[in-house]
Amino acid sequence: MGDTERPRIYLEEHKIKQDPNDCGMADEPWDFETFKNNFRIVIVRCDSMEMEFDIIGVHPAIANAFRRIMLSEVPSMAIEKVYIYNNTSIIQDEVLAHRLGLIPLKADPRLFEYRSEENEEGTEHDTLEFELKVKCTRRKDVKDSSSFDTIYKNHKIYSGQIKWIPKGKQSEIHSEVSVGPIHDDILISQMRPGHEFDLKLLAVKGLGKDHAKFSPVATAFYRLLPEIKLNRTVSGKEAFLLQKCFSPGVVGIDDNDCAYIKDARYDSCCRNVYRYPQLSEAVTMSRIRDHFVFNVESVGALKPSIIFLEAVKVLKMKCRKFIGQIESI
Amino acid sequence: MSFAELAGDENSGEHARTFVFEDEGHTLGNALKSIISRYPDVDFCGYTIPHPAENKMHFRIQANKKLRAIDILKRGLEDLEAVCDHTIETFEKAMNDYNS
Numbered sequence: 001m002g003d004t005e006r007p008r009i010y011l012e013e014h015k016i017k018q019d020p021n022d023c024g025m026a027d028e029p030w031d032f033e034t035f036k037n038n039f040r041i042v043i044v045r046c047d048s049m050e051m052e053f054d055i056i057g058v059h060p061a062i063a064n065a066f067r068r069i070m071l072s073e074v075p076s077m078a079i080e081k082v083y084i085y086n087n088t089s090i091i092q093d094e095v096l097a098h099r100l101g102l103i104p105l106k107a108d109p110r111l112f113e114y115r116s117e118e119n120e121e122g123t124e125h126d127t128l129e130f131e132l133k134v135k136c137t138r139r140k141d142v143k144d145s146s147s148f149d150t151i152y153k154n155h156k157i158y159s160g161q162i163k164w165i166p167k168g169k170q171s172e173i174h175s176e177v178s179v180g181p182i183h184d185d186i187l188i189s190q191m192r193p194g195h196e197f198d199l200k201l202l203a204v205k206g207l208g209k210d211h212a213k214f215s216p217v218a219t220a221f222y223r224l225l226p227e228i229k230l231n232r233t234v235s236g237k238e239a240f241l242l243q244k245c246f247s248p249g250v251v252g253i254d255d256n257d258c259a260y261i262k263d264a265r266y267d268s269c270c271r272n273v274y275r276y277p278q279l280s281e282a283v284t285m286s287r288i289r290d291h292f293v294f295n296v297e298s299v300g301a302l303k304p305s306i307i308f309l310e311a312v313k314v315l316k317m318k319c320r321k322f323i324g325q326i327e328s329i
Numbered sequence: 330m331s332f333a334e335l336a337g338d339e340n341s342g343e344h345a346r347t348f349v350f351e352d353e354g355h356t357l358g359n360a361l362k363s364i365i366s367r368y369p370d371v372d373f374c375g376y377t378i379p380h381p382a383e384n385k386m387h388f389r390i391q392a393n394k395k396l397r398a399i400d401i402l403k404r405g406l407e408d409l410e411a412v413c414d415h416t417i418e419t420f421e422k423a424m425n426d427y428n429s
Contacts, residue, residue: 030408319410
């Protein structure tokens with residue numbers, strides 16, 4: 001696709017303007033081959049927690065479906081039931097249970113099944129069992145200290161103290177590290193001598209639309225790729241003013257003190273340039289209408305690339321399910 | 330059954346129907362609409378969630394008189410599935426390129 005063909009939305013001082021020659025994707029007849037030819041994915045940044053990639057040549061409804069599914073329909077594991085045998089601490093039972101539910105777990109949801117309604121206790125295929133048994137005590141050997149850390153034992157309870165109890169043959173497939181809390185340093189509660197927890201925690205597979213704790217992503221969002229064009233040469237003092245109008249790194253200044261657009265990708269698209277009458281005509285700000293810059297931040301259980309693939313598979317399975325039902329009529 | 334037809338179209342031929350999807354929302358509704366409304370033989374396609382407290386999505390298709398709405402819906406779902414398949418394929422290829 002040529003550069004001039006890319007559909008744009010212009011960002012003007014007070015309004016957003018459509019390209020006069022761009023009728024919008026809604027008017028093009030659907031053709032899978034055309035879609036295939038225009039569709040591209042470029043990975044920009046990717047590690048185990050965060051990734052950035054571009055999806056180009058797709059209808060916003062499809063891009064939005066992927067985003068929505070990542071947030072609320074890709075399954076993950078979280079603590080769902082807390083059996084409180086003893087809780088003599090200050091924190092109330094229900095608040096404690098809620099806090100524990102929000103602790104992200106490392107367990108791979110693809111290795112588990114959804115728990116069936118009738119089975120209360122759960123099986124090794126759908127439930128992870130954890131235990132938190134701690135008691136705060138006063139250290140006898142320490143006398144003159146004002147620090148709670150030295151005079152009390154277990155006065156701060158962290159997620160790392162949650163112990164995994166393998167059910168059935170679970171220990172053959174999983175390990176403490178592969179199913180337990182991702183972060184060991186989440187403070188659950190503070191205690192004083194005599195306070196005690198005796199809890200059994202049951203983690204199950206669930207969906208973000210049921211409760212946010214089941215969402216596998218911290219955030220998943222997209223934005224349209226910004227594009228900035230200079231209409232005339234901007235040099236000298238004006239060039240530095242122009243540079244200040246955009247996000248750092250967007251506008252560069254060459255050896256002749258002339259401004260040039262270095263990289264518009266990470267521009268915040270604030271319209272500060274329009275505050276200066278002498279500069280407002282010098283730039284054209286726009287966004288590419290079918291170029292989606294996705295950012296996916298994982299909570300830690302699944303890699304972001306896996307989360308995206310799972311999201312696409314969820315949408316595919318929705319289609320499959322309904323095709324099957326239509327065929328069976 | 331998580332899929333049904335809304336009453337009211339029985340006498341007007343098979344080209345127009347409102348389908349009721351249970352436990353679906355904007356995610357499937359809008360994605361499917363964006364494809365089906367671009368078929369040349371579809372006169373109208375739209376979706377609504379009649380009440381936010383009910384997990385139901387109404388999906389309306391009004392097609393050319395010669396066609397059945399249900400066939401259009403099936404074609405739409407198959408096209409959306411093909412889009413998903415192609416996305417998976419392209420993404421995996423892009424990941425391989427990035428890692429190599």
